[in-house]
Amino acid sequence: MPERNPAQRRYNRRVLGLSLAYAGALIGVSFVFQDSPPTGPVAWALALLPALPLIGIFVAMGRYLVEEKDEYLRSIVARQSLIASGFMLIVTTGWGFLQSFGQLPHADFYWAAILWFGGLGVGSCVNRFAR
C-alpha cells in the first residue's frame, strides 16, 4: 500500500471522525425519538443531526480535491466522485419512476447518500481497470 500524502491523511482523519460522529448522532437521536419523540424545532434540529456529519463527508471530499497537490491522484479521485454521482443519479432516477408507477416501495431520500458512497466503490473499480 503506497504511503499516504498529507492531503490523503487529512481526508482519512476527517472521514473517520465524521463517520464516528454520524454513528453517535444516529444512535443517540434514534433513542430520543423512540423514548419520548420531541416536537417542533427541537424535533427538526435533532432529526437533522445525523445528516450533518454525512454532509461533512461530502465537504471533506471537496476539500481533499482542493488540497491534493498531485494532479494524477486528484484526477482519479475526481473521476471516482463523478462516477459515484452518476451511479447515485441513475439509481435514484430509475427508482423514482418505478416507485411512481407502483413497482417499488417508497425509499427515503437519505439512500441517495448511501448510494453515493456505494458509487465511490464502483468508481474505485473503474479506476483500477481503466486505461
Next chain:
Amino acid sequence: MKNRLKVLRAERDWSQSDLAERLEVSRQSVNAIETGRYDPSLPLAFRIARLFGLPVEAIFEAE
C-alpha cells in the same frame, strides 16, 4: 500520448520513486505517465522536460 520517460529514467538508473521525488509527485503518477494511462498537465510536462534537460517534444509525442 507516447513518452520516453521510462527510457530516460532507466538511462539515469532512477527508480520510479527516485523520479517521483525529484518531480515532487507520487510514484503512482510516474507509473501512470510511463504506462500511458495519464497525460500530464502542461506545467508537469515542462517540469519533467526541465529535469531531463530536454525539450518537451523530445520526451512526449502525440500518438
